[in-house]
Amino acid sequence: MGIADRKEREKLEMKRLIMDAAMRMFVEAGYEKTSIRAIAEKIEYSPATIYLYYRDKDDLLYDVQAQGFAQLLELFQQKATAKDPFKRLGQIARIYVDFGLEHPDIYDLMFIIRAPMNKVEEEGSKWLNGEACFAFVVTTLEACIVKKQIKFTDTMVAALSIWSMLHGIVSLNVRCRIKVSNLTEAEIPGVIDSSIESYLGMIKA
């Protein structure tokens, strides 16, 4: 069935074409401000065509989000390679925050926008790749706890606490809530560094 194979391949390619354009445009202009019509125009198809590949705009976002997690996971695997679990934890923290600050709009899609979680909540749908990222952190944390390198004893409490801290830093920056704290633009990176440093110092056993 060569034809059926090719058709399936073409279908995947088309989906990819749509998603790539969508991701680029979401990143450039944000999710809300990117219209289906604009995406369609970019790839030179009619708006209705997109609906043959994605149920609705949220469904498209969900795919873009998964792509973002794939990128983050790859960064973790490539750069958080220290043998010592606690050092690896430090690497993870930096990678996470850097990712968020360098790609604020993708971070937005992944961790702030509510929309894609609708799909995650319904049916047996998974938080694609998101869970893999979370698992990477949890594994490192468990190693830290076993080696008694951090004060936490419960992995989940540790994971949530650290994630909250990092997400707080990134999202307050991404959503511009930090500018109000009469800090100058130039001081912010330093304060962020200090925050991460002091946090890691504090949880160290």
Place this chain on the structure above:
Amino acid sequence: MGIADRKEREKLEMKRLIMDAAMRMFVEAGYEKTSIRAIAEKIEYSPATIYLYYRDKDDLLYDVQAQGFAQLLELFQQKATAKDPFKRLGQIARIYVDFGLEHPDIYDLMFIIRAPMNKVEEEGSKWLNGEACFAFVVTTLEACIVKKQIKFTDTMVAALSIWSMLHGIVSLNVRCRIKVSNLTEAEIPGVIDSSIESYLGMIKA
């Protein structure tokens, strides 16, 4: 000029009428899903009338946001009354998180939605009441540092670190990112408590 006074009063009343309806509706259905038309219908005026009192939808949101901060500030002033600064800090943390979890949609408007910050950034416009809330926390933190009750030495680093932690907890909950961490609904409050507790324990000098 009795008539001019009355007119001004009526103008303020009308603005209040719009804002109250808007706030209720934003809370019930969220900002994005509440249309100007729907607000107008609720208060039995034409949509165009709203534009006589607010420049645009963001401007309206900005007012609602300020209202939210007024509420939070009042909670701080009423309930964070412990004489001991570190104890007061603990009270602040609980009040903040409870506020966020009890009023997720107002919290959303105040700390997550990007829109109102556009207005804050432009011109000399202030982050109305938001800064007062931040100042309340900063004052308490300074007292903690003076009394050497916390490990931080820089007030801003301390403020940002604590705020990040608390905002992280609330927003990961509000935006449903915590549900993915294979925790049951029932376990979450406990983990949140533990997170706050352990964080406070760690920053204690």
Place this chain on the structure above:
DNA sequence: CAAACTTACTGAACAGTGTTTAGTAAACCA
């Protein structure tokens, strides 16, 4: 008091959105 002016409000329109549907033309299969 009547005329002129001001104010508060609205109906209707504009330009945009996500999404659906009926219809078409090409590709495929028998």
Place this chain on the structure above:
DNA sequence: TGGTTTACTAAACACTGTTCAGTAAGTTTG
């Protein structure tokens, strides 16, 4: 070659935020 499936689109639907000409009161003035 004829029938069927597939891929796609034009046009419409029901919404959105926002603007503007027009109206009908309220207020001020001659």
